[in-house]
Amino acid sequence: MNFDLSEEQQLLKNSIERLLADSYGFEKRRIYQTDPKGYSDAMWARYAEIGLLALPFSEKHGGFGGGAVETMIAMEAFGKSLILEPYLATVVLAGGLLRLGASEAQKADLIPGIAEGRLKLAFGYAEPQSRYDLFDVETQAKKDGDEWILNGTKCLVLHGDTADKIVVSARSSGDTRQKNGIGLFLVDADAPGLSRRGYPTQDALRAAEITLENVRVKNVDVIGDPEKAFPIISRVVDEAVAALCAEAVGCFERMQQITLDYLKAREQFGKKIGTFQVLQHRAVDMFVELEQSRSMAMYAAMMVGEDEATERERATSAAKVQVGRSAKAIGHQSIQLHGGIGMTMEYSIGHYFKHVTMLDMLFGDADHHLTRLASLGGLSAEQVN
Incomplete structure (x- = not known):
């Protein structure tokens, strides 16, 4: 490639x-x-x-x-x-x-x-019971003439408190964990029956809990087939995972640079601490994690356009595993090398660590994606090389 x-x-x-x-x-x-x-x-x-x-x-x-x-x-x-x-x-x-x-x-x-x-939009997909399973949908969509009536709850809707419209996944047929029977419905944020509670996330972004009580949606606001939306949701989330991996790489690069600058400036025992070999080794470990994540993020970006779902999912899960592990490794090293100042709100490195930790959790953490990658047969030797 x-x-x-x-x-x-x-x-x-x-x-x-x-x-x-x-x-x-x-x-x-x-x-x-x-x-x-x-x-x-x-x-x-x-x-x-x-x-x-x-x-x-x-x-x-x-x-x-x-x-x-x-x-x-x-x-x-x-x-x-x-x-x-x-x-x-x-x-x-x-x-x-x-x-x-x-x-x-x-x-x-x-x-x-x-x-x-x-126009600002948000996507309501997660529910209290669903964890990382996009197909676990209890929110109901019932047909009523030329409209649909939505009832249910969506959690962790990113920027859902300020969105003008919200795309909601809801079940039009089937059981809670079936992949068929899921539709996408475009709902005005001020629609009667829709309530939202906004709150800050740990990394200073915003999210909302959204409750739908007999919210009416017209047929013209249904996105695609109201029973066959899951393949679209899955593909878009794979694209989002690739995007998150790239965002994490940007964070990692900045975290490494901030840490290197600190090592070059901080003095202890009359010397710059960056001259201590053991700290140099730890800085090198951060660089290795950064470059491994960069390579996997690039691989995910190149593969996310694949029409074949299995190949796309393998690539995005492999990238998410690497990025999740690197988030912990780079985050721990950067905080420890900064000492006490790394834990303060006034210094940037802790904010980066919070954000990459949240990126690891979003759409499935490293453990979740490692399990998914294993279920898909892992990466082939050609893909690894």
Whole structure:
């Protein structure tokens, strides 16, 4: 596989990194966090101006026709700056469901609003009993004439408290854990019967608990077949996992750099602690973990477009396993090498560690994906090499 970026992809990388370097330092991030929404509307508008919100969508719907590699570039840059804005929720998750499952009329109606920054979406998939199983859906969708009536609860809806619309997975037929019988329904955030409780997550993002009580959804707001949405959900989540791996790599790179800078500056016993060989070895261990994760994130980005589900799932699970293990290894080393200051809220390294820990848990931790990878037969020798 060719992992070199094209000229256009390198320009994209440079433009995002330049924007974030100018507008998203750690202190500015803390200011953005104090907004009631938990992020900066001004930065969201800047993302729209340079085309980031239009990146994965087709040109006929107002997008730029980018793929998983372009998303990887953006997410890695976002990871370096620990952005707070709902890019994953709106563009990767809900936007991915529209891109792969919506009708042409729905795409023409909704995607330009996302691309221009006017419309923010969220994806309600998780439920209290479901853990990491996307098909474990108890929320019910009952047909009533030309409408559907939704009842149920969704938890950990990323940025669900500020979204304009929420894509909800609900069961239109079958038992709770069947993969068939699941539909996707687009619900207005202010729809009668919908209530949401927003809260901050451990890594300073936002999420919401959403309750649906006899919420009515028109047929025109059903995305795809109301009984056959699971393959779309599974594919979009694989894309999201690849994006999260890239974001984690951005975090890892910044964590390593911050730690190296600290080792070069901190003095103990009259010497820079970076001159102590044992600490140099630990810094090298961080670098090895970073590069292993980078390689697997690239592999996931290259494979996530595969139509064959098994190959796609193997790649994304393998990447998630590596990233989850590296999150612990790099996180522990970075905190320990900083000593007590690494645990303070005033210093950035602890915030990075919190975020990569949350990334490990999102859509399944390393143990979950190792189990899934084993059930899929693991990676072949050709894939490993």
